[in-house]
Amino acid sequence: MIAITLTPEDPQLAELVGSLEFMSSKMMPHTYQAFKRAVALVQYTWKCYAAGADMGGGMKLKRPTGAYARSIKTRFYAPFNYEVFSDSKVAKFLEEGTKEFDMKKTHPFGKRSRVTKKGQGYLIIPFRHGAPGSVYYPPLPEQVYKQIKAIAKQADFKLASRAQGKKYSPNYKGEMIPRARYKRGTPITGLGDENLEGLMVVNIGATPKEKRSAAVTFRVISENSPAFKWIRPAMPGMHITKHVVENTQDAVKDLIETGLKKDMGIA
Structure with a gap:
C-alpha cells in the first residue's frame, strides 16, 4: 500500500496539530473542516496525476489508467488524523519502480x-x-x-x-x-x-x-x-506521492493555519 498521512510540513504546526489528538471536532470545528478540505485536495491532486496531469516540469504518466485513479481513497482515523492511500499494485510499481x-x-x-x-x-x-x-x-x-x-x-x-x-x-x-x-x-x-x-x-x-x-x-x-x-526492463520509481506532497503542502498549511486561528479566536 502507498499512503500519504496528512501532516503539515512545518514542525511547529505539526506539533500543534499533534496536540489535538484527543480533542473532538466540536471543540475545533474550523480546524476539523480545514482537515477535510485539505485531505480532499490531496486526494484530488493525486487522482489528477494518476489520470495523466503534469506533476511539474513536464513529468506525467505516459499511459494513465482509470483503475489507478479510482484506487486512491481516504481513510479517517480521528478528527485530525487522515490518510490518503492506494492499495493498487500499479501504484506501488509506479512509486517504487521495478526490477528487470x-x-x-x-x-x-x-x-x-x-x-x-x-x-x-x-x-x-x-x-x-x-x-x-x-x-x-x-x-x-x-x-x-x-x-x-x-x-x-x-x-x-x-x-x-x-x-x-x-x-x-x-x-x-x-x-x-x-x-x-x-x-x-x-x-x-x-x-x-x-x-x-x-x-x-x-x-x-x-x-x-x-x-x-x-x-x-x-x-x-x-x-x-x-x-x-x-x-x-527495469523501471525507475516516479515517486508520485512526493510530487503530491510538494505541490499541495503550501495550500494544506494555509488551510490548517486558518482553521486553527479561527478556533483560537485570533483570526
Whole structure:
C-alpha cells in the first residue's frame, strides 16, 4: 500500500496539530473542516496525476489508467488524523519502480495460460493501439491509422468480434478455464512495422449491431520464446506521492493555519 498521512510540513504546526489528538471536532470545528478540505485536495491532486496531469516540469504518466485513479481513497482515523492511500499494485510499481523481469518465467504458467498438445505453456496477449493522439493506448502514426481505416472499408474485410457464450480449455496446471469466444477477422499485413504485423480491427460495441472498433495485435509468449524476448526492463520509481506532497503542502498549511486561528479566536 502507498499512503500519504496528512501532516503539515512545518514542525511547529505539526506539533500543534499533534496536540489535538484527543480533542473532538466540536471543540475545533474550523480546524476539523480545514482537515477535510485539505485531505480532499490531496486526494484530488493525486487522482489528477494518476489520470495523466503534469506533476511539474513536464513529468506525467505516459499511459494513465482509470483503475489507478479510482484506487486512491481516504481513510479517517480521528478528527485530525487522515490518510490518503492506494492499495493498487500499479501504484506501488509506479512509486517504487521495478526490477528487470523475464516474463517467460511466469506468464506461460499463470491462471490464464494455455497449453500445447506437447504440454508446453503459452499465453496469448492482446495489445490495443490507439488513434493518433491517444493517451490511454499507444497511438498509431497518422499515416498508418489512415491506411488501416482504408483497408477496413474494403468489401471483403472482416471485423473480428466476440461471439456469444464461453468455451473451456485447460491452463498449464490443468485447470479448466472459461474463455471468451471470438470470430476471427481479417489480419492486416504490410504496414511497415513488425509490431503491427497481423493487426486486426475488432468490433468492441456493446451489441453485435453497434460498430465501435479497436485496433488490436495478438502476440504469444511461451516458455520456448527466444531468450532475448519478453524481458521487461527495469523501471525507475516516479515517486508520485512526493510530487503530491510538494505541490499541495503550501495550500494544506494555509488551510490548517486558518482553521486553527479561527478556533483560537485570533483570526
